[in-house]
Each structure stands twice: as structure tokens, then as C-alpha cells.
Amino acid sequence: DFKNAIVLVPEKKHEIIKSFRITKDGIYYTTTKNGIEAKLYLYSHGKDNYIKLPYPSGNIDLESKGENYSDIWITCSGWANDRQRFKYDPKNKSFKPENLVPLIEYPEFRDIIAKELIVKARDGEEIPLSLIYNKNIKMNGKNPLLVESYGSYGVSYNPYFAKSYLLWANQGGIMAIAHVRGGGEKGEKWRLGGYKETKPNSWKDLIDCTEYLIKENYTSKDKVAIWGGSAGGITVGRAMTERPDLFKAVIAEVGVMNPLRDEVTPNAQPKEFGTVKDPKEFKILLEMDSYHHIKKGVKYPATYITGGINDDRVIVWEPVKFAAKLMANNSSSDPILLKIDFDGGHGANIPTNQFYSNLSDIFAFAFWQLGHPDYQPKEN
Known part of the structure; x- marks a missing residue:
């Protein structure tokens, strides 16, 4: 009853x-x-x-x-x-x-530790921030930092044994996961804190977490890369267009970069982001649209953008439009790279070797731009 x-x-x-x-x-x-x-x-x-x-x-x-x-x-x-x-x-x-199979030893990850922080956002909200790094590195403001965030659909980044993150840490970098509003880490309230009219909280939380890590000497502006995939493209794209001075590199992986036009795609999500048919929601969509916030003559960070020809969730012309406009308006000399996958779709159901190949491209680009000596182009 x-x-x-x-x-x-x-x-x-x-x-x-x-x-x-x-x-x-x-x-x-x-x-x-x-x-x-x-x-x-x-x-x-x-x-x-x-x-x-x-x-x-x-x-x-x-x-x-x-x-x-x-x-x-x-x-x-x-x-x-x-x-x-x-x-x-x-x-x-x-x-x-009582393990069902023997545990696999990873001696190369023995010195990797995880640390959980709480960062005060500009409006006083407490943002969970996860850090993964080698316990022997020095917090001297010189560490390559890669911050991943998402912030949509109430999806949580719950801790799991993420070997990809450990690979980044094993190269001397700090991996950060910013649990921004729009996710589900703190329940339904957290999801609604980054939903439609409150969506700006998602990228502002990412900005605030980055500024905190710089202030606390984990890293510095020229050592920060941000990474977002799918709907996380909104978060990193708008963080980049709002604060292009704060990041050295940005990775937008099959990202939603033009939500104002999302409604005409096969995977339209008007319930999650809004509809252009409603004047109020049109303004909401415009505010979260990274493509429409690119400005002429601004020095933008180095950017690595990917798309999939067979992607029916984030149609391929979204990242392509974003890359084209960014190239046409950017005034910095930092590279803007666009990679189109002609075999895969939205990142799922691809061979394991292709998954790690895509990951290695992302990590290599980030380490290159953040100045890691082992990832700099070499002359023949």
C-alpha cells in the first residue's frame, strides 16, 4: 500500500x-x-x-x-x-x-593515488572534484592537467578503475574529473542545477574548478587542457568561448557544439536542452551554443575536434561547423585540428584497438600542447 x-x-x-x-x-x-x-x-x-x-x-x-x-x-x-x-x-x-577470478597486478600504477576535493563555485555551491596522479609529483604549478567533465542527463562520473586515466597520470600528468551541475552526483537537484535555463552552471563550474587548481598550484594556465564528449561538448565548448584565456588546449570529442540546430537532427533532444519553437527556450539554447559564441579576432586555445560520419546521436556537421568557424575567426597561432572517423559512430561499438587509438590521439595532442617533452614534434 x-x-x-x-x-x-x-x-x-x-x-x-x-x-x-x-x-x-x-x-x-x-x-x-x-x-x-x-x-x-x-x-x-x-x-x-x-x-x-x-x-x-x-x-x-x-x-x-x-x-x-x-x-x-x-x-x-x-x-x-x-x-x-x-x-x-x-x-x-x-x-x-572471494574473487571469482585472480586479481590482475598493475605494478606500473602502484604509485597512482586518487584524491577527492570540494570546490566552492562562484555562487557558493560545492562542486566535487576528483584528482588522479602519481603521489611523487610536486605541486609546483608545472604539472600537465587534463580536466574531463560532462554535466547532462543526470549522468554521474562515479569512480571506477579507469586505466585510461591512470595512463595519463603515469606520464606525469594530473587527471581531474569535474563533477559539474547537470550530472547526477548529488541527485535530481544536481541534474536540474545544469538543465535548460540553469545550464550555464555546467561550464561555469568547470571554469571555477580549473581556477581553483591553478590557485592551489596544481598547475598553471599554460598547462591546462579540458576534455568533453557528446553533451560534454556544451560544457567544454562554452567554457572555452567564455574564458579562452584560461585553457591551453580543448578536446571536443563528438561534441554537441551547435545545440540551436540539434532539433533537426535524428537524435533531437528538446526535452533535455529545449526547443527553438519556444521563444524562452530558444534563448536558452542560444546561450549554450558554442558555435554562436565564437567571436572574430579572439585568441582561442589549441583545439582538437572529432566527429563520426556514422554518428546518429551527434550529427557530424555539428563538430565540423564548429571547427570551420573557429578556424575562420581564431587569431592565435595555436593549432585547430579536426578528425573525422569514417568507420565508427558515437564512440561505442568500435574495436578495442580503435578505442585506444582514439584515446592516444587525445592524450598525445594534450601532452603536445601542454609542453610534455616526450610529445613534442621532432625534426627529421
Whole structure:
């Protein structure tokens, strides 16, 4: 009877309930705080019991045999930790490793650590910011920094064992994930904080996170690259056109660069971004349109833009239009590169070697522009 339902576990102020399993001992459930810190609880006999994990995690998966058994397994993972499976003993409150396959050792990533920060945005909102880097680097303002962000559809960047990020860190760079508004890290409120008329928060959060990292001496303006794919193209494109002085390089991967015209494409998303048929929403779309914010004579950062001929989600002419206008109006000598994939589409369902080839192009471009000595063009 949902009209007279009994609330067993009320909504927590700073945590979002993600999943649950019922056993004979009660209800095990998981939450995330800020989308980056996973927690485990057991609701039993009217009490809410916090269970300390074997190590700090960003993700938890639960498995159980059913409500007539005590058996419960958890699988933990994080930015610098591969997935590990444990069986939990509720009597002894202990975890025993029970991995289904042997764990793979990655000795090259042994010194890579993850750090979670909170950055105050210009309006006082607290933006979660994840950092991944080698623990031995010096915070001297000279580290190559690559910031990835998205900020649409309520999608969260939950921590997972991201070997691609670790590869960047292994080359001496700092990898950052800015959990900007429009995502789902803090629930529905967070999604609506970067939605339609509030969409500018997405790129302003990215700008504020970048300025924070520069201020705290993690990096400097000539060592910063930002990276966004798909709807993340709105975030990085508008950050770039609003603050072209703040970034050395920008990567827009199959990005939504011209949302004002998105409605005429096969994957039109008027519910998410707005419709040009509504005068108010037309202005909203215009504000988030990077193509229409390119100005003549401005010195823009080095830019790497990609598109896919078979992409039916972000039609290929969006990134192409953006690249063409940027080339025609840019007054800096930094390169603007456009790469069109004639085989793939929106980045999914492509061979593994092509995925890593695309990733290597992005990383090589960023390291080149950020001055990494191993990625500078060599004369024959």
C-alpha cells in the first residue's frame, strides 16, 4: 500500500541511495556521497547500521542468495583500485576476499593515488572534484592537467578503475574529473542545477574548478587542457568561448557544439536542452551554443575536434561547423585540428584497438600542447 507506506530508511541529506539487497539479517543498501564516496549500510531490527568498507571506494555492487540466507557479497572499486569481491560476515563484521577470478597486478600504477576535493563555485555551491596522479609529483604549478567533465542527463562520473586515466597520470600528468551541475552526483537537484535555463552552471563550474587548481598550484594556465564528449561538448565548448584565456588546449570529442540546430537532427533532444519553437527556450539554447559564441579576432586555445560520419546521436556537421568557424575567426597561432572517423559512430561499438587509438590521439595532442617533452614534434 504505497499511499500508507512505512519509511524504513529516510532519504539522507548528503547521500543518494543506489542499490539494496534483502537477506535474513535485514536490508543491505549502498549510497554515494557527492557521487564519489560509496557507503554500505545494514538496516536491521529498526536500526540503521553503517558498515566500514575494506578500503575507500567509489562504487559498490551487491550480490546475495536471497531473503532466506545471510550470504552477502560486495564488490568494491575506485579510481585507483580494481574491482575486488568480498563476502561479508555480519556476525564478526568482517570481510573475506572471494574473487571469482585472480586479481590482475598493475605494478606500473602502484604509485597512482586518487584524491577527492570540494570546490566552492562562484555562487557558493560545492562542486566535487576528483584528482588522479602519481603521489611523487610536486605541486609546483608545472604539472600537465587534463580536466574531463560532462554535466547532462543526470549522468554521474562515479569512480571506477579507469586505466585510461591512470595512463595519463603515469606520464606525469594530473587527471581531474569535474563533477559539474547537470550530472547526477548529488541527485535530481544536481541534474536540474545544469538543465535548460540553469545550464550555464555546467561550464561555469568547470571554469571555477580549473581556477581553483591553478590557485592551489596544481598547475598553471599554460598547462591546462579540458576534455568533453557528446553533451560534454556544451560544457567544454562554452567554457572555452567564455574564458579562452584560461585553457591551453580543448578536446571536443563528438561534441554537441551547435545545440540551436540539434532539433533537426535524428537524435533531437528538446526535452533535455529545449526547443527553438519556444521563444524562452530558444534563448536558452542560444546561450549554450558554442558555435554562436565564437567571436572574430579572439585568441582561442589549441583545439582538437572529432566527429563520426556514422554518428546518429551527434550529427557530424555539428563538430565540423564548429571547427570551420573557429578556424575562420581564431587569431592565435595555436593549432585547430579536426578528425573525422569514417568507420565508427558515437564512440561505442568500435574495436578495442580503435578505442585506444582514439584515446592516444587525445592524450598525445594534450601532452603536445601542454609542453610534455616526450610529445613534442621532432625534426627529421
